[in-house]
Amino acid sequence: MTNAMHPFNALMQITARPPTVFVRGEGSWLWDDSGKRYLDFIQGWAVNCLGHSPPAVAAALAEQAKLLLTPSPAFYNAPTLRLAKALVDHSCFDQVFFTNSGAEANEGAIKLARKYGALHRGGAYEIITFEGAFHGRTLATMSASGKKAFEPLFEPKVSGFPKATLNDIGSVKRLINDNTIAVMLEPIQGEAGVWPATDQFLRDLRALTQAQGLLLIFDEIQTGMGRTGKLFHYEHADIEPDIMTLGKGIGGGVPLAALLATQAASCFEHGDQGGTFNGNPLMCAAGLAVLERVGEPDFLKSVRDSGLFLASELQRISARHGLGEVRGRGLLVALDLKHPIGASIVAQALENGVLLNSPQPDALRFMPALNLTRDEISEMIDGLDVILTKMGAARRVA
Numbered sequence: 001m002t003n004a005m006h007p008f009n010a011l012m013q014i015t016a017r018p019p020t021v022f023v024r025g026e027g028s029w030l031w032d033d034s035g036k037r038y039l040d041f042i043q044g045w046a047v048n049c050l051g052h053s054p055p056a057v058a059a060a061l062a063e064q065a066k067l068l069l070t071p072s073p074a075f076y077n078a079p080t081l082r083l084a085k086a087l088v089d090h091s092c093f094d095q096v097f098f099t100n101s102g103a104e105a106n107e108g109a110i111k112l113a114r115k116y117g118a119l120h121r122g123g124a125y126e127i128i129t130f131e132g133a134f135h136g137r138t139l140a141t142m143s144a145s146g147k148k149a150f151e152p153l154f155e156p157k158v159s160g161f162p163k164a165t166l167n168d169i170g171s172v173k174r175l176i177n178d179n180t181i182a183v184m185l186e187p188i189q190g191e192a193g194v195w196p197a198t199d200q201f202l203r204d205l206r207a208l209t210q211a212q213g214l215l216l217i218f219d220e221i222q223t224g225m226g227r228t229g230k231l232f233h234y235e236h237a238d239i240e241p242d243i244m245t246l247g248k249g250i251g252g253g254v255p256l257a258a259l260l261a262t263q264a265a266s267c268f269e270h271g272d273q274g275g276t277f278n279g280n281p282l283m284c285a286a287g288l289a290v291l292e293r294v295g296e297p298d299f300l301k302s303v304r305d306s307g308l309f310l311a312s313e314l315q316r317i318s319a320r321h322g323l324g325e326v327r328g329r330g331l332l333v334a335l336d337l338k339h340p341i342g343a344s345i346v347a348q349a350l351e352n353g354v355l356l357n358s359p360q361p362d363a364l365r366f367m368p369a370l371n372l373t374r375d376e377i378s379e380m381i382d383g384l385d386v387i388l389t390k391m392g393a394a395r396r397v398a
Helices: 055-065 077-088 100-118 139-143 169-173 199-212 235-236 283-292 297-321 342-352 374-391
Strands: 023-028 029-033 037-040 095-098 127-131 180-185 217-221 243-246 259-263 326-329 331-338 357-360 365-368
Touching: 023 331, 029 077, 029 357, 037 374, 055 283, 077 259, 077 283, 095 100, 095 217, 100 127, 100 139, 100 180, 100 243, 100 259, 180 199, 199 235, 217 235, 283 297, 297 326, 297 331, 297 374, 342 357, 342 365, 342 374
Parallel strands: 127 180, 180 217, 217 243
Antiparallel strands: 023 029, 029 037, 095 259, 243 259, 326 331, 331 365, 357 365
């Protein structure tokens, strides 16, 4: 696929993209190269927590770019130190390692757990993960994931990731053996279709891992940074993991992620971990701007309020069209379509100027900017209602 304006063929074809080319964004809106405007409920897969090109992030990047881009991770720099301290102050963790992507952060969490097992559990290395999980696209994080489409790819996989069933504590217990060092999970499985772990399951998991001397790793790449109405999802269950990973929203649109750990779990030694661009001041300056805004109690309350409104509106049109449940938390929610019509809805919505995501054929996932307005939610709902009515996708029941 190519044209005179855009040489599409020069880019590796790793996914089916529409020919739309975006050139500008502001808040909840994107514009393509023809000037058409789109209401964005994907936001880079929950990346743009403050919307497209937020002024605070743009200003932080511009100011830092004039000062220092990167001095090498072999030296300290001020924005990295400030962001690490701010994350520690806002969480239950003691130390931070910055990365460029969520997959890299999760890879670091796996390495940290295995190092801990080598030091403290006689070489234990297995990390229990979950069916339906998605932890990234490195070889190890694909192996840790429970995504069926990954199973035949890039064999042989990295061993050591037995799979339990989400919300089934018994399935976790049955997998624990002398080789087990940790349990790792997303508190909400986003890629699988937004399936939440219950708060009670998370509490039971914390109690089990503590009783067995195992590490508990929370992959909050998607749920962290205010997405579910708390700064970090583990706060909903009133527990404290040993290790947590952040990505997506932490940079507000730039490539930034983080591995956080308690003092007890922080066992890397010099040379164990690194990365050329990790913790560079430009990205960390953006992270500071994001955390300063997202960490405000009033902002987090607004996320919870917007999430409740979005869920109630989705429930209303679900009842109207005979669809299924609305699940999730805060501004990470899904609508069960009951039928494999997700791709058709996404395509029609794009044509109508709305960006939606269907992570599974029978579900829509909504992950808008955390500071979107009720009017923008209503506009999306009205557009979805029109599509469902036009498609005749489900019967009217109200």
